[in-house]
Amino acid sequence: MKNNLTTEQSSDYNDLEKMSTNELLTHINTEDKTVPYVIEKVIPDLEKLIDEIYQKMKKGGRLFYIGAGTSGRLGVLDASECPPTYGVPDNWVIGLIAGGDIALRKAVENAEDDTTLAWKNLQQYNINDKDVLIGLAASGTTPYVIGGVKKAKENNIVTGCITCNKNSPLSKEVDYPIELIVGPEFVTGSTRMKAGTAQKLALNMISTTVMIKLGRVKGNKMVDMQLSNKKLVSRGIRMVMDELDINEQKANELLQKYKNVRKILEVYKNNGTE
Structure with missing residues (x-):
């Protein structure tokens, strides 16, 4: 056939x-x-x-x-x-x-x-x-x-x-x-x-x-990603460090507090600081 x-x-x-x-x-x-x-x-x-x-x-x-x-x-x-x-x-x-x-x-x-x-x-x-x-x-x-x-x-x-x-x-x-x-x-x-x-x-x-x-990326970063494992948490820390020009310890503290990269960036954008 x-x-x-x-x-x-x-x-x-x-x-x-x-x-x-x-x-x-x-x-x-x-x-x-x-x-x-x-x-x-x-x-x-x-x-x-x-x-x-x-x-x-x-x-x-x-x-x-x-x-x-x-x-x-x-x-x-x-x-x-x-x-x-x-x-x-x-x-x-x-x-x-x-x-x-x-x-x-x-x-x-x-x-x-x-x-x-x-x-x-x-x-x-x-x-x-x-x-x-x-x-x-x-x-x-x-x-x-x-x-x-x-x-x-x-x-x-x-x-x-x-x-x-x-x-x-x-x-x-x-x-x-x-x-x-x-x-x-x-x-x-x-x-x-x-x-x-x-x-x-x-x-x-x-x-x-x-x-x-739809606005789910900022620059070239996945700022809304779910921080569901150590690799993604590390990626989130690097994003925050790069965007805010801060050290790893400070970036980690912010990520632990806000649980979301976009939220951290919005707080800094609106207030100029945390």
Whole structure:
């Protein structure tokens, strides 16, 4: 059976099992190098989607990701990293995967083939027209994702997608399609490779840019990050030292008192001193 999906086309490499470790690594790396150039081509499309997300979130809206398999896991990962990195509430960016959280570790049979499940999942969060929904599917054909974005559009919710096939069924259903055409995978059909890398880069760009535009970064520092471990506390101390030109002991004392880098900087800005 012929498959026209780029993500399912046969690898440009053959007899992989006969290659040496160095050959395998070199060829994988050669393919991976092409991914940033694919991202570069869609920056104008990303810009349009990101500006729409920013406008919605500035007014209190939220960002949702839905996906299955690798795509779903990447969405959940991106969403889960926003609160500790930018100090935002857990419900600002929400990632949902077909089959629920158990699917993060183990495949859930047939969950991605259910066209009604995504909307049921989204309704648990009272998704509405203030929000934005991005469907993630390397193939652009995942029923779970297509069903979710179609229902969202029926309810006047802004939709986008990130896929790795041109003119996919998913792209045709959304307001802001992002198509990352990375070509055949090194291992035929293994979209956790180049396609997954491309999706991860795009998600990084979306959430990072939106958070910066929402004021969650000062200069180039994550001043709202949660100080949840020793490494992050040390990073916070360095930020305070650099911004206020004070020694480590004083910076540590301030961080222990205020528990937040932004709060310290605001106190000094308003008072000129603590």
